[in-house]
Amino acid sequence: MTTHHPITVVGAGLGGLALARVLHAHGIEAALYDLDASPTARVQGGMLDIHEDSGQQALRAAGLYEEFLTLVHRGGEAVRVLDKDATVVFDEADDGTGGRPEIDRGDLRDLLLGSLPEGTVRWGAKVAGARALGDGRHEVALADGTAFTTDLLVGADGAWSRVRPLVSDARPVYTGVSFVEADLHDAELRHPVSAEVVGGGMLFALGEGRGFLAHRETDGSLHVYAAVESPEEWLDGIDFTDTEAARARVLEHFADWDKSLRALIADADGALVPRRIHALPVGHRWQRVPGVTLLGDAAHLMSPFAGEGANLALLDGAELGLALASHPGDTEAALTAYEEKLFPRSERSATESADQGAALFTADAPQQLAALFTAHHG
Secondary structure, three states, X not given: OOEEEEEEEEOOOHHHHHHHHHHHHOOOOOEXXXXXXXXXXXXXXXXXXXXXXXXXXXXXXXXXHHHHHOOOXXXXXXXXXXXXXXOEEEEEOOOOOOOOOEEEHHHHHHHHHHOOOOOOEEOOOOEEEEEEEEOOEEEEEXXXXXXXXXXXXXXXXXXXXXXXXXOOOOOOEEEEEEEEEEEEOOHHHHOHHHXXXXXXXXXXXXXXXEEEEEEEOOOOXXXXXXXXXXXXXXXXXXXXXXXXXXXXXHXXXXXXXXXXXXXXXXXXXXXEEEEEEEEOOOOOOOOOOOOEEEOOHHHHOOOHHHOOHHHHHHHHHHHHHHHHHHOOOOHHHHHHHHHHHHHHHHHHHHHHHHHHHHHXXXXXXXXXXXXXXXXXXX
């Protein structure tokens, strides 16, 4: 007998978990399927700044806002902007009055996971595809050969969503920027110069066509992204299994940069991780398809340069949950209400992300960003 779920969420990332939590708070249960073998199968990584008008709203709707506040990184809203010579163009400490508290992504995911009943997430369940059965019902096939049916299918499964093809032919495209990720552990003791350069929160060290983005993590490490405007195949020419050789290849793009900035890659601990930055078309939307919708990166993958991705995923999940709770017995009305707000909101954020991505790697990027921060904090 085929398993049937009234509501299925594919993907137990922040957005899928926020949806499940808000539904649970309203007495509605959902089944989540995730391809990871367990909650600890991979490092969640990175700090997130949670915005007042999106991520924080979602956490309030989920009834988790007060708990969230106990997990934020005190001092993490500090910002520094440097040019390629390590000249400080903007430097602002975290005085506790900012509206975008930082939290470790893993801590936030654990908070959401811990708020759900045991067994809500089916781990190690990789979705291979889905097909419509009519009347809004869908059959979802898993990679292990099993399948299940559902009355409502929500794709919260990220950039390369297996649910998206049910509603849209759009696929992510390369943005022209690639990242190489690195970590410096126990920074104050082992990497004091880098710790001073990054400061207590976020660092932007910018130049034409490249830059370093870095932040201090709650465990005292530094998480670094070397960003390079490059052809999509640039990373293919680097052997990341040979860390020393990979370092040298990345640092070729920063040959005339200050030694203290180059050290963010030169002194990194462990392997370097390549990441191409992809995005869906700005304004991506779809016609209403009965019984299925998307949230988060599956709906509106964008570059990270406005810090909106995780915040929008949280808000999408919360708003979809609230829409379903407020339209009992009428899933289509709930999905219509949700998508009517989703589309313009995500288009605004995707436009901002694309514009900021273009501005970050110009010759005068440090001055532009400093002016933006000054205006925002002024």
